[in-house]
Amino acid sequence: MDELRQTYLIKKYIDGTATQAEREELLLWYRQKGIDDNSWPYLSELDEAEAKERIFKGVKRQVSDTPSARGRTGTLFYKIAVAASVIGAVCCFVLWRFAQKEVAPALITISTRAGETKTLQLTDGSVIWLSAKSTLTYPASFKGPTRDVAFSGEAFFDIAKDKQHPFIVSTGSTSTRVLGTSFNISALKENDNVTVALITGKVSFTGSKTAVSLLPNNQVVYNKATKEARVMPIADIDAVVGRHNGYYEYKNIPSKDVAEDLGRLYGMNIKVVGNVQNCTFYGRIKPGESPVKFLKKMAFVLNASVTTKDSVWIIKGGGCNLK
Known part of the structure; x- marks a missing residue:
């Protein structure tokens, strides 16, 4: 227990x-x-x-x-x-x-706003990179047989090895249990899925109706509604690892999903309207690159236009550029 x-x-x-x-x-x-x-x-x-x-x-x-x-x-x-x-x-x-004469360790909660990221080092030596609109709750010091934290949002975890004290990340109805490894979790409240992508080590993932073990270069995608989990290879390891360093890469991603991700990462209000919603996009934004410049490039590739009004960025157009 x-x-x-x-x-x-x-x-x-x-x-x-x-x-x-x-x-x-x-x-x-x-x-x-x-x-x-x-x-x-x-x-x-x-x-x-x-x-x-x-x-x-x-x-x-x-x-x-x-x-x-x-x-x-x-x-x-x-x-x-x-x-x-x-x-x-x-x-x-x-x-x-x-x-x-011992009080349970105080719980610390760290949150990030849209457009904000934070890097945390826990007392056990584990390092966690919090993406925008994420929350992590953890004890000031770890005591007992396990190292437990609660999390929502997106983060990259590099967990210090400790075979005697497993590290457990709870994300509502799911938990990820490791001894020492690196992995990325996407558990955004507004998304239908929880995704755990394993880079190194080994992970045990548990949902309401399922339990699976992951090996490196694989990921589990858990649907919150159906409670079903699918294990599959990670399509692009560099893209997963790069996110916590500020490199955001999109390969064949629906334009509306790209817009939602950029809006969270940069604190922008972006809307995609018209047929361009059905287009998929390939592109990469680097650290320090202007998100507005990236949006204009994205609109050009999708054969669309980008305008702004009252701090809302709107991408609209008649369809995709197939050239």
Whole structure:
């Protein structure tokens, strides 16, 4: 059981919202592993006090509402004993937390706006290049058996090797698990697919209905709606690697998709109208190159025109230039 799952189950147990199956899973883990290396799910005494109060009221109500408890002193005493044991378990968790004098590592969230990129180095030595309109949430320091982060958007990951502590990237309904490798993830909220392209190492990808392993130079494309995953070779490794260095290459890409990508990367509002939407485009924009100049070149290649009004760039035309 990874650390996020442990914390989730402990918190639900204390809140009194855990199902019978979740309580049994937590009990099994506790028997096998103990709780010495786990982080406490509450970050303040107030949270803990509120949790204890909720579970106490819930158990008290359970006892008073049980028909077998009314008028049967022995049963009532038994119910009270059960209630006391549950509350005692909560108190043991609280005492353990203060004895450890350890608070779960603070979570840090880094986001980028349209037209903005950032490079991060985590405490384990991993380096992550965040593309525009992306968000990464990670702990200030990694503790426990796994290194867990949450992510949305697009980023290139170069993960430090640590065979004892897998690195797990969660993107909503999917997770990517590695020991030490480099890969690119595209998990934009507005896109239908999550794509993981592996450059070096090995990756285990898990979705709602599927689990696959990737080898270098391959990618998995996961459809959010159908929950299906397809594994295929990466058509252009250099194009994938180049993106985090500011080289954006498009080969046989629909013009509207190119416009959407450029708009996110450069913080521009670009619209493609008319038959030119059906055209595909080949082209490359380099670091430092003017995106406006690139748009004009793109319009020329597609036999279209480009105009601007109220900060909106419009590409329109009658069709594609087949020459």
